[in-house]
Amino acid sequence: AAGRAIETYLVSSRPKLLGERDTPYLFVSSRGGRLLSETVNEVLGRWAKEAKIEKHITAHTLRHSIATHLLKGRADIRHIQALLGHGSLATTERYTRVEIQDLRKVVFRAHPRGR
Numbered sequence: 001a002a003g004r005a006i007e008t009y010l011v012s013s014r015p016k017l018l019g020e021r022d023t024p025y026l027f028v029s030s031r032g033g034r035l036l037s038e039t040v041n042e043v044l045g046r047w048a049k050e051a052k053i054e055k056h057i058t059a060h061t062l063r064h065s066i067a068t069h070l071l072k073g074r075a076d077i078r079h080i081q082a083l084l085g086h087g088s089l090a091t092t093e094r095y096t097r098v099e100i101q102d103l104r105k106v107v108f109r110a111h112p113r114g115r
Contacts, residue, residue, distance in 0.1 A: 067092070072102060 006026075018032045027035040041058045048057040055061075063084065070080050081092040 014028060017028050017030060021032045023032070023034070025034050029035050029039060037059050044057045044059065044062070048055070067080050067084060070083075071077065077089065077092055081089055084092060086092045
């Protein structure tokens, strides 16, 4: 679904935003320039408010959520590291939060004496 949405954006919306301009950025502002994280955070904040979400939501919140869901879905942490663009695995390890219950499940699933 995400791939289809990006393809639609690339074919339909992005060219309209860019006009005659050229940029290496995938997502661009309404004026065709680089989309700033502040703008994304502002939009996310409005959407969260409309959805009656009281927690402060930012682009970083989404990154963290995606990484956590991937990890819980058994994605390899090195793949998550590459997706997030982290140079160090230690950064990714700090970035993702693993619940104690999740750790127990992994030990019981993977450890020879846990079975």
